[in-house]
Amino acid sequence: MAFALLLNNLLLLDGILLHPSFLHQRDSVGWANLYKYIRDSHRLVNSPVIASPLIEAGILPTDSGQTEYFYNIQPYSENILLGPDYETIRARGIDYLYSIQADVKDHKFDKIFTTEGYDNLITITLVSQYYTQVDTITVDMPQAHQTWVIGIWEPIGK
Numbered sequence: 290m291a292f293a294l295l296l297n298n299l300l301l302l303d304g305i306l307l308h309p310s311f312l313h314q315r316d317s318v319g320w321a322n323l324y325k326y327i328r329d330s331h332r333l334v335n336s337p338v339i340a341s342p343l344i345e346a347g348i349l350p351t352d353s354g355q356t357e358y359f360y361n362i363q364p365y366s367e368n369i370l371l372g373p374d375y376e377t378i379r380a381r382g383i384d385y386l387y388s389i390q391a392d393v394k395d396h397k398f399d400k401i402f403t404t405e406g407y408d409n410l411i412t413i414t415l416v417s418q419y420y421t422q423v424d425t426i427t428v429d430m431p432q433a434h435q436t437w438v439i440g441i442w443e444p445i446g447k
């Protein structure tokens with residue numbers, strides 16, 4: 290009897306907390322506006338919030354949301370079974386950051402998406418020197434009970 294009640298409660302909570310309607314963020318005005326900016330883009334620096342839509346659009350994401358862990362990795366002992374050594378990973382990460390910063394300075398991105406309160410791969414100070422903010426969009430993240438504020442930037446003079 291107790292097992293049946295527990296199972297029933299789990300199924301009930303699953304239907305309430307993980308209801309498929311939570312995945313309908315594309316129906317909101319904010320998400321629709323973000324998708325429009327993505328459709329109009331070719332090369333961009335993204336906020337992690339739009340990594341999946343970028344992949345759907347065939348655009349390679351710059352920041353997957355897990356990218357920051359690649360650069361914040363702590364030194365570890367070398368083990369060929371674990372992959373490249375720490376210094377190799379660290380050097381490649383630094384090279385990647387520098388290449389993004391250089392491309393920002395050269396206006397090689399047609400858009401940059403930033404997330405308020407999130408440590409982006411590039412600083413707002415750098416972005417604001419070479420790009421102008423054209424829009425701010427607030428999107429709901431219902432699965433995480435969060436709201437994210439996304440800034441959209443385009444090259445100055447565009």
